[in-house]
Amino acid sequence: MSKQAVRVLIAKPGLDGHDRGAKVIARALRDAGMEVIYTGLRQTPEMIAEAALQEDVDVVGLSILSGAHMALVPRVRELMDANGLRDVALLVGGIIPDDDIVTLKAMGVSGVFGPGTSTEDIVKHIRALQSGQGA
Amino acid sequence: MIDLVQPLLNGERRALARMLTALENERPGYETALAALYPHTGRAWIVGITGAPGTGKSSLVSALAKAYRARGQTVAILAVDPTSPFTGGAILGDRIRMRDLAGDAGVFIRSMATRGSLGGLARATRDAIRVMDAAGFDRVLVETVGAGQSEIDIVRAAYTTIVIEAPGLGDDVQAIKAGILEIADVLAVNKADLSGADNTVRGLRAMLELGHPASRTELLQHHGQLMSVEPSANGHNAPLWMPPIVRTVATNGQGVDELLDAIEQHREHVLSAGLVELERAHIEIEIYERLRETLLLRFLQALPGDTLADMLRRVQAREIDPRGAVSELMGLVGNQAIG
Numbered sequence: 001m002s003k004q005a006v007r008v009l010i011a012k013p014g015l016d017g018h019d020r021g022a023k024v025i026a027r028a029l030r031d032a033g034m035e036v037i038y039t040g041l042r043q044t045p046e047m048i049a050e051a052a053l054q055e056d057v058d059v060v061g062l063s064i065l066s067g068a069h070m071a072l073v074p075r076v077r078e079l080m081d082a083n084g085l086r087d088v089a090l091l092v093g094g095i096i097p098d099d100d101i102v103t104l105k106a107m108g109v110s111g112v113f114g115p116g117t118s119t120e121d122i123v124k125h126i127r128a129l130q131s132g133q134g135a
Numbered sequence: 136m137i138d139l140v141q142p143l144l145n146g147e148r149r150a151l152a153r154m155l156t157a158l159e160n161e162r163p164g165y166e167t168a169l170a171a172l173y174p175h176t177g178r179a180w181i182v183g184i185t186g187a188p189g190t191g192k193s194s195l196v197s198a199l200a201k202a203y204r205a206r207g208q209t210v211a212i213l214a215v216d217p218t219s220p221f222t223g224g225a226i227l228g229d230r231i232r233m234r235d236l237a238g239d240a241g242v243f244i245r246s247m248a249t250r251g252s253l254g255g256l257a258r259a260t261r262d263a264i265r266v267m268d269a270a271g272f273d274r275v276l277v278e279t280v281g282a283g284q285s286e287i288d289i290v291r292a293a294y295t296t297i298v299i300e301a302p303g304l305g306d307d308v309q310a311i312k313a314g315i316l317e318i319a320d321v322l323a324v325n326k327a328d329l330s331g332a333d334n335t336v337r338g339l340r341a342m343l344e345l346g347h348p349a350s351r352t353e354l355l356q357h358h359g360q361l362m363s364v365e366p367s368a369n370g371h372n373a374p375l376w377m378p379p380i381v382r383t384v385a386t387n388g389q390g391v392d393e394l395l396d397a398i399e400q401h402r403e404h405v406l407s408a409g410l411v412e413l414e415r416a417h418i419e420i421e422i423y424e425r426l427r428e429t430l431l432l433r434f435l436q437a438l439p440g441d442t443l444a445d446m447l448r449r450v451q452a453r454e455i456d457p458r459g460a461v462s463e464l465m466g467l468v469g470n471q472a473i474g
């Protein structure tokens with residue numbers, strides 16, 4: 001009788017003001033049986049790393065449409081690592097050029113999801129991460 | 136899990152976070168760790184905050200935490216939200232309203248889903264509160280939605296319970312209902328900036344006056360203070376607490392200091408009227424619950440194979456009535472299960 005549940009933090013760093021996409025993903029993950037901590041708009045990297053620590057999540061998902069991903073994502077990763085959250089996966093959703101995807105992945109981002117991604121793919125990605133770790 | 140105990144007691148936030156997960160997941164060894172933490176509990180003042188969806192609980196919790204920080208006290212927040220019964224997942228969105236608390240090492244916020252089975256909610260919540268208490272926070276604020284039975288159970292883990300009302304949620308008097316009298320130590324009418332707040336206050340006041348003092352018996356029972364429920368003739372020294380009604384605007388901080396004062400006054404009241412009794416009543420409830428659960432579990436484990444399924448079928452087929460079924464089951468394994 002396992003009481004385990006995957007915990008995911010969904011955050012929207014930066015200054016752009018739409019969180020429709022982030023909400024769609026939050027609901028899809030909820031429907032896939034995950035616990036989604038939704039933190040809302042305009043989160044600083046510090047806020048995100050702090051929330052990830054307090055909530056002891058397995059995965060952090062960032063939704064970034066502002067184009068500021070190359071500034072925000074490495075900073076979040078760095079702060080998470082400094083908080084002892086090296087094992088926590090980091091996912092990024094948004095419009096990210098191919099070159100940047102390569103760079104981000106090299107920095108420890110486990111998945112990058114463009115605008116066309118189906119929520120199912122994100123669920124699958126997280127499930128694969130979990131079975132890779134948890135076994 | 137036992138390796139988390141010392142770091143947690145030293146105030147390491149990651150250890151606290153991981154301990155909370157361990158108890159939620161009932162990870163092997165969590166019970167030993169909880170037992171090691173227990174002697175370090177009993178210092179925090181535990182405040183339950185409940186009310187209908189959208190009344191402003193999270194906003195108010197955030198504002199209260201800020202006010203406590205301004206008075207030099209540390210605060211842990213536990214925000215409980217329901218798990219979807221269909222998918223087992225949950226969206227925990229209370230942090231959205233707690234942005235202002237970010238970056239303060241004297242605050243720790245944890246979101247918690249209700250997860251599994253009956254009774255489990257109250258148990259995990261109680262354990263989580265204890266862990267936060269042991270971690271050394273001065274105040275633990277627990278947010279729960281609604282006023283169903285499970286929420287009332289959670290409230291029984293709190294020393295001071297705030298029930299939040301807000302205008303504009305349909306018929307206020309209907310929404311308020313009597314159950315609140317039994318659990319509220321302080322009533323907050325939030326969104327006092329909106330029209331209709333006066334009506335809400337009036338409705339609450341009328342209800343409180345109706346209920347005071349005779350029907351306060353139940354409240355006192357809940358607080359384990361059964362001994363002198365009669366108000367003394369001159370009104371002095373009676374262990375009666377009349378819940379104050381405080382108007383607040385969580386979004387701009389109006390009334391929040393008054394609400395905090397009301398909580399602290401209630402704390403003084405409980406401390407002078409007998410925290411010992413209140414705590415004993417809480418412990419008694421918890422021990423009963425755990426006994427009931429443990430006995431049931433042992434009993435079910437002692438039942439051979441599909442005895443239970445078979446019995447359910449027989450009851451449905453009207454071959455035996457439910458009482459008879461229980462006697463028969465007890466006869467089968469009763470003594471072994473308890474021994």
Ligand SMILES: Nc1nc2c(ncn2[C@@H]2O[C@H](COP(=O)(O)OP(=O)(O)OP(=O)(O)O)[C@@H](O)[C@H]2O)c(=O)[nH]1
Binds near residue numbers: 188190327385
């Ligand atoms: N006008 C007004 N709006 C408020 C006040 N307090 C909260 N709100 C708003 O009410 C909405 C709900 O606030 P929350 O704090 O999330 O309420 P809640 O009770 O925690 O909600 P749930 O956890 O979903 O049940 C938000 O849009 C708040 O900004 C207030 O005093 N006045």
Ligand SMILES: [Mg+2]
Binds near residue numbers: 192193194228229278
């Ligand atoms: Mg809330």
